[in-house]
Amino acid sequence: MSSAPVALHAARQQWIGVLARxxxxxxxxxxxxxxxxxxxxxxxxxxxMTLVRGRMGGTGAPFNLGEMSVxxxxxxxxxxxxxYSYLAGRDKAHAELAALADAHLQGSQQARWLSxxxxxxxxxxxxRRAKKDAETAATKVEFFTLVRGED
Amino acid sequence: xxxxxxxxxxxxxxxxxxxxxxxxxKALAGPGLVQPLEQAPxxxxxxxxxxxxxxxxxxxxxxxxxxxxxxxxTIRANLAFHCGCAIxxxxxxxxxxxxxxxxxxxxxxFDLGNDRYPDQSCTLLIQLPQLxxxxxxxxxxxxxxxxxxxxxxLSEGFWRERKARNDFPRxxxxxxxxxxxxxxxxRSTRINCLExxxxxxxxx
Numbered sequence: 621m622s623s624a625p626v627a628l629h630a631a632r633q634q635w636i637g638v639l640a641r642x643x644x645x646x647x648x649x650x651x652x653x654x655x656x657x658x659x660x661x662x663x664x665x666x667x668x669m670t671l672v673r674g675r676m677g678g679t680g681a682p683f684n685l686g687e688m689s690v691x692x693x694x695x696x697x698x699x700x701x702x703x704y705s706y707l708a709g710r711d712k713a714h715a716e717l718a719a720l721a722d723a724h725l726q727g728s729q730q731a732r733w734l735s736x737x738x739x740x741x742x743x744x745x746x747x748r749r750a751k752k753d754a755e756t757a758a759t760k761v762e763f764f765t766l767v768r769g770e771d
Numbered sequence: 772x773x774x775x776x777x778x779x780x781x782x783x784x785x786x787x788x789x790x791x792x793x794x795x796x797k798a799l800a801g802p803g804l805v806q807p808l809e810q811a812p813x814x815x816x817x818x819x820x821x822x823x824x825x826x827x828x829x830x831x832x833x834x835x836x837x838x839x840x841x842x843x844x845t846i847r848a849n850l851a852f853h854c855g856c857a858i859x860x861x862x863x864x865x866x867x868x869x870x871x872x873x874x875x876x877x878x879x880x881f882d883l884g885n886d887r888y889p890d891q892s893c894t895l896l897i898q899l900p901q902l903x904x905x906x907x908x909x910x911x912x913x914x915x916x917x918x919x920x921x922x923x924x925l926s927e928g929f930w931r932e933r934k935a936r937n938d939f940p941r942x943x944x945x946x947x948x949x950x951x952x953x954x955x956x957x958r959s960t961r962i963n964c965l966e967x968x969x970x971x972x973x974x975x
Contacts, residue, residue: 662777662852666784694852700775 635725635738639718640707642741647717650737654720658698665693665712693719701726776848780826781810791827798946798955803910803919805902809951815845820948821869821898828894829854829867836865836881836893838874862893870897876928878936881943889940892958899924902949912960920965921954923947930962 639647647654672685692706693715703723705715725733781787787810794806811823829835829850834857837846850856859865862880875897884892905924911917936943942958 660779662779664779664784694777696775696777702775702777 632722632725635734636705636718636722638738638742638745639705639721641745642714642718644711644714646741646744647714647721650721651717654717654724657720657724659695659720659723661693661716662696662702663692663694665691665715667691667710667712691715695719695723697723697727699727776845777852778814778845778849779812780822780849780853787811787823788827791823794953795824795827795946795955798953799914799944799957800955801914802912802955802957802960803915803921805952805954807951808948808953814849816841816843817846818898818948819951820953821896824896824946824948824953825850825867825869826853828896829856831855831857833866834859834864836860836862836868838868838870840871840873841869841898865893866891867894867896870895872897872899872925875925876932878929878932878943881936883936883938883941883943886940889942892941892943895943895945897945897947899947899949902947902952902954907965909963909965910956910960911963913957915960918963923954933962 668690669687670690671687673682674685675682688708689710690706690708691710691712691714692704693712694702694704695716696702701723703719703721703726705718705722707715707718721733721737725738791808791810794808798804798806808820808823811819811826813819814822817825825835833854835850835854836859847858850858856867862868863882865881868881878895881893881895882891884890901924903922903924905922907920907922910919910921933943933945937958939958944958945956947954947956
């Protein structure tokens with residue numbers, strides 16, 4: 621496989637991830653722009669379950685962590701571009717907007733959508749994550765063993 | 772990329788799939804009676820009834836064999852997307868087969884199930900131009916009180932093939948689909964000529 625499709629693939633993975641992690645309120649601000657096109661729902665937003673599996677320490681044997689709800693949606697614009705979305709939770713409107721954004725991002729206006737939609741979302745997600753990491757780091761406990769007086 | 776070929780399927784995926792499944796059950800429970808099956812939109816080359824049954828019955832656990840007439844990029848893309856079924860090139864691997872009337876003279880290769888698991892046979896989804904207009908035959912057997920008169924436009928070859936592969940409990944179950952209607956033909960149904968013909972042939 622050549623590197624161009626791989627890079628395209630990675631870029632799309634990145635923006636689909638950003639759209640999935642976005643807060644609903646952040647996307648609703650762009651709702652009018654996103655819906656300002658002719659489109660049809662190939663797969664109307666639907667809620668399902670998926671099994672989350674994990675590996676202890678990232679390398680151990682896989683185990684079933686539990687099930688989570690997932691919402692997915694596929695739209696097609698009038699020119700044939702299809703947008704997909706998969707996101708955690710049960711928010712159908714969010715899934716539809718995210719799928720529309722994915723479709724728009726594959727078109728000729730990609731740079732504009734990236735700078736107006738994806739980059740601000742990615743920045744606010746990075747800020748949220750940093751804040752949470754800082755909060756978590758403050759509660760970190762260093763365990764150590766005192767010398768026991770046995771000898 | 773095949774995504775430009777995708778079309779919407781059921782308007783209400785859950786209820787429409789349940790209605791279609793119910794129609795399929797009724798069709799097999801009352802062989803020869805026409806059941807309505809109008810939940811799905813048509814798809815290029817596939818009648819609404821055929822598409823509805825595909826959407827209701829196929830999923831990731833049901834490999835499908837497609838007759839050449841249905842082996843188009845549009846049908847492949849939409850069945851793969853909406854049903855997630857594998858499309859196999861060998862009849863032996865298929866749990867469902869989508870056939871048109873040109874394929875019915877040869878049913879070789881389809882899985883008939885085995886004596887322990889006769890339910891594992893391949894189910895035939897047969898799309899016809901219409902469900903009447905052929906030679907009337909008398910259908911008898913489980914689910915039919917006396918006899919049902921059914922005039923499917925089928926060649927003798929199909930009935931011969933069906934009889935040759937009917938080794939109860941092993942055998943082939945079929946759905947005949949046209950437009951918005953379905954007729955079921957389980958392996959347990961016996962087919963007789965309605966009026967005595969010169970040959971007075973009996974099928975199955």
